[in-house]
Every structure is written in structure tokens, then in C-alpha cells.
Amino acid sequence: QVQLVESGGGSVQAGGSLRHACVASGYIVRNSCMGWFRQAPGKEREGVAVSIYSTRKSADSVKGRFTISQDNAKNTLHLQMNSLKPEDTGMYYCAARQECGGRWAWFRQTEYNYWGQGTQVTVSS
Numbered sequence: 001q002v003q004l005v006e007s008g009g010g011s012v013q014a015g016g017s018l019r020h021a022c023v024a025s026g027y028i029v030r031n032s033c034m035g036w037f038r039q040a041p042g043k044e045r046e047g048v049a050v051s052i053y054s055t056r057k058s059a060d061s062v063k064g065r066f067t068i069s070q071d072n073a074k075n076t077l078h079l080q081m082n083s084l085k086p087e088d089t090g091m092y093y094c095a096a097r098q099e100c101g102g103r104w105a106w107f108r109q110t111e112y113n114y115w116g117q118g119t120q121v122t123v124s125s
Contacts, residue, residue: 003026005022006094013124016084019078020092021078022076022094027075029075033053033096036068039091045093049067050106056069089123090120092119095112
């Protein structure tokens, strides 16, 4: 049974930083396909950053500010968020996909099989 347990949300002022962690059990983070998504109130869930095998990509809205990384020894996926803006406010979710090969939409939430419980990020101006 796959479980993704997140931590690291919180409240910060604009310009601040937060670091998320997603600890996986029943799923191997190394050479996997995982991502971070977020959902603001009244909006659809959107992909923020993905790690597909050794490729890492970020959404344009967070490029240069957010970094996705892995700690294989701890089987953990991280999201470092710097220069936070009020529009970054929302629930942040870790996600993992069972099958990584083939062609699929890396930033589409419906492509992922497993989800963490979500952690709230609030950025005040």
C-alpha cells in the first residue's frame, strides 16, 4: 500500500521561504515519477513541479523560485519554495504515478495514482 505523508506547510510573509517534504512508503522515490501540485481556493489543482526519472521541471509561475528534489536515502521528495508571493497561497499536495514510461502529461493531476494529504501554505503581503 502506497502512502505519501507530507510536512512543511505554514504561514509566511511575502519574500519568505518554506520547504515541503513528502515521505513515501510502499513506493520507491529514486527513478520514479512524482510531483507537487497546489490548489488555491476556488481554483483547480495545478502542477507546480515534477521529477520524472532524472528530469525535473517547474511550472512557469514558479520557475526560478521553487525547486523539486529527492533524498533517496530517506525516500523523500522535497519542494523548496523561495521568494514566496501571496498568489502561492493554497494547499500543496505530493503525488506519485505508478507507471513512469510512455507518453503522458506530467503536469496533469489525473495522471497520478497516489496523493498525500496536503499541507496548507499561506503567504501574506
